[in-house]
Amino acid sequence: MDEVTRKLQREAERIAARHPLPEFYSRFRAPAALARKLFFRHPTLSILRRDLQPFLHDELGHGLYHSTRVSIDTATLVCVELLYQGKIARDRVERLMVLGIAAGMLHDIRRNEEEHARLGAEEAARVLKRYSLGCREIQCVCAAIRNHEAFTTPTAGGPEWFELISDCLYDADKFRWGPDTFVHTLWHMVSQQGLSPRDLIARFPWGMTGLARISETFRTGTGRQYGPGIIDTGAEIGKEIYQYLRRHYQGDSNGQ
Ligand SMILES: [Fe+2]
Numbered sequence: 001m002d003e004v005t006r007k008l009q010r011e012a013e014r015i016a017a018r019h020p021l022p023e024f025y026s027r028f029r030a031p032a033a034l035a036r037k038l039f040f041r042h043p044t045l046s047i048l049r050r051d052l053q054p055f056l057h058d059e060l061g062h063g064l065y066h067s068t069r070v071s072i073d074t075a076t077l078v079c080v081e082l083l084y085q086g087k088i089a090r091d092r093v094e095r096l097m098v099l100g101i102a103a104g105m106l107h108d109i110r111r112n113e114e115e116h117a118r119l120g121a122e123e124a125a126r127v128l129k130r131y132s133l134g135c136r137e138i139q140c141v142c143a144a145i146r147n148h149e150a151f152t153t154p155t156a157g158g159p160e161w162f163e164l165i166s167d168c169l170y171d172a173d174k175f176r177w178g179p180d181t182f183v184h185t186l187w188h189m190v191s192q193q194g195l196s197p198r199d200l201i202a203r204f205p206w207g208m209t210g211l212a213r214i215s216e217t218f219r220t221g222t223g224r225q226y227g228p229g230i231i232d233t234g235a236e237i238g239k240e241i242y243q244y245l246r247r248h249y250q251g252d253s254n255g256q
């Protein structure tokens, strides 16, 4: 990442820090803490994380940072969705959270290729055979990965818990279209594509309209309730970054 892009990312972080945390993150601190504990300490997930680290590249902003945040939010959503249903043993909740984390870690493993969701599911099936997951559990994780692309209709099939993991992965991945877009993903894309600040200014309004459309697509009850707040916070941050860019780079030789 060049110096200008890095400076802009720092500025974006400063802007984002002035905005309140979206309600999903303040309301569900306990499920999120459990999700983090499983992500960092569960024996199978620790080995998987260590093994995957060299393959999760951040070139387009969909590497380790992205997969970690998707994993933790997927598991948080699984926990919250199951708590609403009640009458489910804690062990079972934790096991499904583990599957959600595995799906989050692997979902963009083939991100740089066409049809990355389908290819990612196939790759996940190969990878997960080496870990202590059951055959149905692997099918569940792979189905979720296959279904995670935006603006597509998920393929149904399998028991209810397949759908739960699939919908939670989708929503957690689309939560990233909120503040994460502006503090992280955008700058990796700018860097990868060699965009100047002026190029970015030209593309910004079009990009923002795409972000707004995702709010209609959340699949879980929790995602539908709290996802739009995450996207709206991102949009507010985005507007300020756009103003900053126009103030500092439009019509200026620095913005070439
Ligand atoms: Fe993806």
Ligand SMILES: [Fe+2]
Binding pocket: 062, 066, 070, 107, 108, 173
């Ligand atoms: Fe993703």
